Amino acid sequence: GMLVIEEFFDVWTGGKVSFDYHLFFDKYWEEDIENTIKRDYNHPSLIMWSIGNEITWGAGIDVNDRDSYSNIYSWCRCLSEKVKTVDSTRPVTSAFCAIPSELINRSSLEDGNIVVTMLHPEEVDPANDKWGEVTEIFFEPLDVAGYNYKVGRYSYDSVRFPNRIICGTETHPYTLFKNWTETVKNPNVIGDFVWTAIDYLGEAGIGRFWLDENEMRMFGGEFPWLLANCGDVDICGEKRPQSYYRDIIWGSRRDPYIAILPPNLYGKKLYIRAWGWEPVERSYTFPGCEGMPVIVYVYADADEVELFINGRSLGRKTSGFNTQFKTTYDATYEPGVIEVVAYKNGKEIGRDRIESASEPVSIKLLPDRDIISSSYNDLCYIKIIAVDKNGKEVPYADNRITVEVDGAGEFVVLGTADPLSTELFVNRERKLYKGKALAIVKSIGEKGEISFKAKGEGLEGAQIAIKCI
Known part of the structure; x- marks a missing residue:
């Protein structure tokens, strides 16, 4: 099954961008906590509430401020207490990342011909442990301490904070071996969450590779980078x-x-x-x-x-x-x-x-379901795959394809996992990426069949029918 940590806020009083939730936080935080918990309280997969993720990151928050209205320590206690008045059955957490003073000394890791750059600092200097001082106060009202990119602290903090329960709320994909080894080794750590499970639009290119050492200074990729390119699963649902x-x-x-x-x-x-x-x-x-x-x-x-x-x-x-x-x-x-x-x-x-496959000759269609509900907006996801004469997938195929939808349904989107594509998802035509594309169709409140056709340049087309009952 799936275990869920549900998060209320990405910012509190300090904003990460000009028009985000910090403009409304003061007025709506209490109402939003109450409504969210009441809506989702009975979901059995929900194991924990999170009151915020990296609320200091890029928000101009002063971690030394312990007196003003915006100080994070008072707000952490206030939010945690509010959650527990509405739901006393589930633990409360918040994820905390590196503080600005730590980011001066980022490191690199060489692994054969791979150079991993801009690693967050993880090792602890006991003589100058500012992060430990800050989080000692911040995590005090919480049941679980969320560690973002702080795997190197797990063993150290098991001694410094013996009563602290830790969850690796964000960790790097490339350091998975260390992340999981440290998680298993330390009984004070309850789990590990990688950033990230499924790829997404935004933070474009943070998971890219490049050959130019100078380009590594940029956080994201320049246009036409569109996807983050860091998911274990791509945006079409394929495991990487x-x-x-x-x-x-x-x-x-x-x-x-x-x-x-x-x-x-x-x-x-x-x-x-x-x-x-x-x-x-x-x-x-x-x-x-x-x-x-x-x-x-x-x-x-x-x-x-x-x-x-x-x-x-x-x-x-x-x-x-x-x-x-x-x-x-x-x-x-x-x-x-x-x-x-x-x-x-x-x-x-x-x-x-x-x-090995030979050249692509035809299209294969694989719907996630053959039967969907006729009620409005039930979805069917259809994989579109280029195959050779023997039916093998052709991973280099980039043929242009076109789709048609008729009957008791409508076209929604057509996409690929290409992180650099500028093609619109709402178009019915685009190029395959690594031999694949994904189309989504929906029901429109009518019983019957959805007819879905796909054809491609130099490829024999294919057609399937989806029943709406």
Whole structure:
């Protein structure tokens, strides 16, 4: 199931942008808390209330202010007490990030040809622990302390604040191994939330990679960057490689997982923010790159893994905890089948394989449901996939497609996970991205069938019917 922490506010009296909620906070905070709790109180998945996220970040808040109307310590106590008068059954938290004085000394991490930049400071200087002083007061009225990008404090704070219950409310994707290792090791930490699960529009390009070291100084990407590009799941609902790595670290996937750094990136220094991920692909189809070197990543919870290309072994390598569940192979790209076998105690425990595709020839449609409600606005999500003559997905296809909707429904949107696309989601035409697109149709209050057609340049079209009952 799903456990939910519901958050009331992103700002209190200090605004992060000119026209955000801080303009209305003083008038409506109490009413909004009451109405939100009354609306959602009976949801069994709701385990905790949050009164704010990073309320000091970019809001001009002075953490040394303990006397004025805007001081965060009085407001934290006031908001927490208000929540508990309405719902005394659930704990209350708030997420706190680095304070400005800490951000002077951001660090970088080199991992092979990957350079992770602008990491938040996590190590503790006991002689100058300003963050500890601030949060000692701030977290006092709360049941759970929300730590944003403070994994390095978990062990230290278990001693300094032995009664503090910690939740990793935001952590970096790239440091997942450390995040989860520290979470499991420290009984004072109840869980870990990555930023972020599903990609989104906004904070454009924070999860990008680039080849220019100077470009890393920018927080986001310049136009046409549109998506954050940092989700474990893309905006079309497809799991990305880092999500499968997370499954393995969590112990929920037994089979290994193959991802490949494309040939055009081999041997190059790749710069990413810690919200990003190594720019690997779930693909073994690189037309025109035959004979070029590639790096094959294997994510596995195993003693050893063995990689095969077209049946030829590239040898066994150590895997598992000691390699942070990542093993890499240098290989030469040759179309065909790439396969990995994982071993524990000398016995095979799982395998994974990718097969090269040929050129795209047709469209395959995969609706999430064949039957939806005829009541107005029930949705059906339809994957649009380019496939080759053998029905294999073609991950490099970028054909332009057009969709048509008739019958007892209406077109809503057509999109892809392309973080740089300037195409409108409300258009019925766009290019595929990595061989895929996603369309959404809705019911209009009539019983019958929705007819959905997709056609593409150089591709045989496809059609499906969705029943509205």
